[in-house]
Amino acid sequence: MTQTQPQTDVTPKRVSRPFYKRALASAGDFLRQLARRPLSFIGLMLVIGFILMAIFAPIIAPFAFDQISTGPRSSPPSIDNLFGTDRLGRDVFSRVVWGSREIIVIPGIATAIAVFFGAGLGMMTGFYGGWIDEVISRAFDSLLAIPAMVLALVMLATIGPSAVGIVIVIVLLYTPIITRVVRSATLNVRSLGYVEAARLRGESTFYIVTREILPGVLPALVVEAALRFSYAIFLTASLGFLGLGVQPPSPDWGRMVSEARNNYTRTPWEMVYPAAAIAVLVVGVNLMADGLRRIFRYEGQER
């Protein structure tokens, strides 16, 4: 049995604009929507906090990330060294702060590229269908059948661990997933009356995809991008932990955890702080993604 809601053929009184225009026109309204859900707001604040930390690392961090002997070696947290020091006497707090740059920039760039390709390929396969769709979708299906970590390890072992390598791995791993999400969103929109009306007035494919379909796909895409970003952070940290991330001496949260884990009973602060940083950032991004999804789903119901 289905439940009924009161239905009306009444002109909705509340004036609403497309979400992206509203978001651009008044970011405040958008933030207020996020803020109305406390968890999403916390997520957003955490993400903004980490981004500010990455930007202002030179001001926030008392030491350079590779400066040794900032205090006694392996000393516990103190006034001078907020998070203590590692076995080389480097300041853990400074390294965590500096490390936020890589953990945000690398997954950020990689996610952006994956979103770009994924959106393009997804809309193309969804819109055209036919053999293009079959070939690309089946190829991506087989790529997705391989466990992500295995693929990442093999590829980084081949091309050598580097920031560029990680970006390539993330793009390869996430483009198929984003393509799939965008493809299915496109399929939903493609057969709608307004897209067919655009075809009937002879619009170019480029116009139809960018002006008619993209706005309808954007909510799904934004949510997916936020989710992928959080997974990419986790993947980057994991690769760092396995020693396949950015190479020393640059500070990498994953590698910091890995290097500290042999001594964690003696110097737990060396491991706890970078690990906590990873956890807090990932949770923050996830909360934000969840908030975005709820806001967009709400928008979706209005149509």
Add this chain to the structure above:
Amino acid sequence: MTTAPKDNTQQAVIQAKDLRVEYRINREWLTAVNGVNLAIYPLEIHGLVGESGSGKSTLALSMMNYMADNARIGSGQVLLDGQDIAPLSSQQMRAIWGKKMSLVPQDALASLNPSYTIREQIAEVTQQHMGMAKDEAYAYAVEMLARVKIADPEAVARSYPHELSGGMQQRVMIAMALSTEPRFLVLDEPTTALDVTTQAVILDLFRELILNNQAAALYVSHDLGTVAQLCDRVTVLYGGEIMESASVTELYAQPLHPYTVGLLNSLPRHHDGTNTRLSTIKGVAPSLQQRSKVCVFADRCPVAIDICRAEKPPLETTPDGRTVRCFRWQEIANNELDLSPPEERVTETSDEADRELLQANSLSKAFGNSDLLDRLLGRAKEPLQAVDDVSFSMKTHSTLGLVGESGSGKTTLARSIVALIKADSGQIELYDEPIALDLEKRPQDVLSELQMVFQNPNDALNPYHSIGQTLKRTINKLTSKNMTDEQVAARVEDLLQAVRLPADYAGRYPSELSGGEKQRVAIARAFAANPSLVVADEPTSSLDVSVQAVILNLLKDLRAREGASYLLISHDLDVIAYLADEIAVMYLGEIVEIGPTEAVYNLPSHPYTEALISAIPEPDPTSGKQRILLEGDVPSARDLPQGCRFHTRCPRKIGAICENEAPPLRDASDGHVIRCHIPIDELVALQSQPPVAAGEGK
């Protein structure tokens, strides 16, 4: 038609007393159903009609004490055989639901569990409520399926819901609802999703089964035709309040409330002739927030006076036992008020002589529906022949109506004309010039000649573009390119005015418009290109009758004003007949009959057309029309019947020739062609007599 038992000493099966139902919306309790008194006696089918938003579904479900999570019964009683069920919790109701009262919903497929067989689902009810053992319950399920006249109940009992057609699924729902012999049934728009031929069969079933079961039923519908055919009494609901309640014959013969009059007058009827207009009810139904302390209908009422806007009229009982909520019902009863539809005539202006507009020759389209993997593995499915060798022609300033059941190929045919679907073979000529079957190969001037209005107004407009943007884009793209911005803006205003929308709607977005308003914008967009032919695919099927009347009038006016032709698709013959000069009847990808509207409506007809016309429920309970019921479902277009495609269901089948040979096209009169083995004069003779039992020799 049987008359309702009027013996008021009898106890009502179900009775609502001063029932108020409320919804919690934005932290406020809003009244959806207000002070309703309604009693349904044994053997009575009670119709509940009203536009969407009138609260009819809410009322029907609250009489089962079954409500949405955000709804509650604010006050009043619901008496089932004298016992008040309103205060019962859903825990307590569980012993009553399914046993003493059951529901036949609108969407059968959504209500059946896809992972259980039919007999398991019916047995679940009887095991639960009647304590049957499993084997007994299975046998009883088959028995129930036989009672709803399913030809092969054993096979259906073992099938899963998706293996059955829509009509069959609805029969299963009826069998399930009746399996516990409930006292009270709610039928919530049970035939809305079905074809008119299937609907006729299902309505007959309802009557018979409800009478046999000694039950009472509440039939919720927006369709005044089916209500007239099925119900004994009718209650008209508006804004959550009863406007009028009477026996079906009295109500249709002499409606006492202006709203009922408006609803009845907004129905298109084929004998209106094509030059009249439908009367419409102005405005839209009020939302929950807007309901007032005065007469809820006053804002839309053509005869409202000062008192209607100052006080709420009481629900009065007339001397002959009807109830009506209107200050002026006595004047209406005495015919002192003019509520008759306006006899406006639309003058069709055409300066130029009619000439050949469109010619389709031997159009065919099959859908492969096999994907790459299937093809590689050689498991390709049989193609589905949606349109098979169809030819027709249209003149300028004319309207061709395409009718047929779902699966007849009418939508595919129309879409291949505008090239949203590329036909496999055939030619299309526009003004005697051949045009491409492929949309990409059509030049701009051909595109601008052929435009389309879509079925669902809710996705016809891009929610991210304002109404003005949508219209401007079409004007810029398809009409004269050297228009200045001011000229384009003026044209937008002109178009909005043509579809009777205020000019400031140009700045609005689709989410701010009601369904009917969106459809008007979609029509304006089609006319923005100055087309010669507008293809309208079920343009009113998702709208209320009162809104439908507005849209149909509008289409009629625009045809005269813009000098365009229509190719109109509908499953509703009355809608077609209201607008069309010519009708083409399609069955399984073929046109089985084509001709001028009057000729198609009158005898002789193709046996299929005859059945379609007879299945239309007349909004007149006294019509006593002889209905021809078609047995079985439309065969699959993957596996077309040999010979005449209609022979599996034809009530006038003459023998082996129908099964083996494709029927010839016979000229019945000028421009009226019937595809049948029976010669025209024999058809005339046959059709003047009642039909033989349907479905013989299947």
